[in-house]
Amino acid sequence: GAVVSQHPSWVICKSGTSVKIECRSLDFQATTMFWYRQFPKQSLMLMATSNEGSKATYEQGVEKDKFLINHASLTLSTLTVTSAHPEDSSFYICSARDLLSSGPTYEQYFGPGTRLTVT
Amino acid sequence: DAKTTQPPSMDCAEGRAANLPCNHSTISGNEYVYWYRQIHSQGPQYIIHGLKNNETNEMASLIITEDRKSSTLILPHATLRDTAVYYCIVRAFVNFNKFYFGSGTKLNVKP
Numbered sequence: 001g002a003v004v005s006q007h008p009s010w011v012i013c014k015s016g017t018s019v020k021i022e023c024r025s026l027d028f029q030a031t032t033m034f035w036y037r038q039f040p041k042q043s044l045m046l047m048a049t050s051n052e053g054s055k056a057t058y059e060q061g062v063e064k065d066k067f068l069i070n071h072a073s074l075t076l077s078t079l080t081v082t083s084a085h086p087e088d089s090s091f092y093i094c095s096a097r098d099l100l101s102s103g104p105t106y107e108q109y110f111g112p113g114t115r116l117t118v119t
Numbered sequence: 120d121a122k123t124t125q126p127p128s129m130d131c132a133e134g135r136a137a138n139l140p141c142n143h144s145t146i147s148g149n150e151y152v153y154w155y156r157q158i159h160s161q162g163p164q165y166i167i168h169g170l171k172n173n174e175t176n177e178m179a180s181l182i183i184t185e186d187r188k189s190s191t192l193i194l195p196h197a198t199l200r201d202t203a204v205y206y207c208i209v210r211a212f213v214n215f216n217k218f219y220f221g222s223g224t225k226l227n228v229k230p
Contacts, residue, residue, distance in 0.1 A: 004162070034217060043206070044163070044220040093162050095218070108218060110155075110162035 002028045004096050006111040013084055013118055020080045021114045023094030029074035030096035034108070035067075038091040050077040084118045091115055123207045128225040131201075137194040139224050141207030144188040150211045152183060153218070154192045156203040163206065163220075166192065197228045 003026040013019045023033055031052045036044040048058045048069055056069035066088075068080040077096075081088055095108040124142040131137040143152065151170050155163040167174055167181045169190075174181040180193040194201055206223040 006162075036220075043222050044157075046217055046219060049217060091160070095162075108165070110164070112162045113160065115160070 002026075002096075002098055002109045004094065004109045004111040006092075006094060006114050008114060009112065010115040011117070013116070015085055015118055016083055018080055018082045019084055019116060020078055021092055021094075021116070023077045023079070023096070023111055025075045025096045025098075025109070028096075028098045028100070028109075030077075030098065031074060033071060033077040033094055033096045035069065035077075035079050036093045036095070038093060038113075044093060052077075081116065084116070086118045089116055089118045123209055123221045125205075125207055125221060125224045127222065128227065130227045130229060131194075131197045133199060133228055133230050134196055137192075137197040137201065137226055137228070139192040139194075139205050139207075139226065140189065141192070142189045143207070143209045146187050146209055147211065150209045152181065152187075152190050153208045153210060154179070154181065155206045155208065155218075155220075156201075157206065157223070158200075158203045166205075194226075197226075199228050199230065202226060202228045 005024045007022045033050040035047045037047050038044045046059050047062045048056045050056045050069045050071040052071045052074055058064045066082055071077040091113050093113045095110045151168050153168040154166040157163045167176055167179050169181045183190045204223040204225050206220050208218055
């Protein structure tokens with residue numbers, strides 16, 4: 001199946017700094033990517049939809065100025081957590097849809113996740 | 120998208136079939152049932168999906184009731200590596216539609 005990678009796999013940053021997480025589709029093109037956040041022992045929460053060449057759309061309650069999303073190419077989306085605080089510590093996961101798949105049966109391919117710890 | 124209800128946890132003996140239920144009583148005619156699983160600290164992995172017919176692939180079988188209000192994911196011969204959280208997701212047929220994850224079922228496969 002298709003592969004989605006994330007970098008870094010884990011990161012520790014100091015409170016007040018910004019951190020960027022990359023999501024890449026390795027063997028397919030993705031016009032749409034999705035970003036999720038997962039706190040310990042909880043389910044995945046959809047944060048935003050990243051659209052290549054246009055602005056991301058955010059789910060209700062997600063601060064767009066804090067979680068900056070850029071989808072500059074068909075294989076790369078980035079999530080930047082700005083002015084990070086300890087409560088932003090979480091597991092961030094991206095997913096991508098294959099551009100060439102269509103209709104209702106397409107799958108979403110998930111990345112391995114990035115563990116962010118803000119100290 | 121329709122809401123799903125799953126038991127929080129289940130146990131299964133290694134080598135036996137694992138049957139994971141999902142209730143989606145408010146499902147609409149254009150909504151598909153998807154199953155994903157998440158092994159600890161990894162990204163979710165696609166398992167199977169279906170609309171109204173039963174489906175089978177190399178990983179699992181999906182049984183959807185005739186009224187489509189519930190479904191069961193069957194892992195025919197569970198192994199220890201199948202220990203994971205299993206998510207049942209209902210999603211409408213709209214391009215670029217999103218996945219909303221419920222709380223899932225933690226399957227514990229025991230030796």
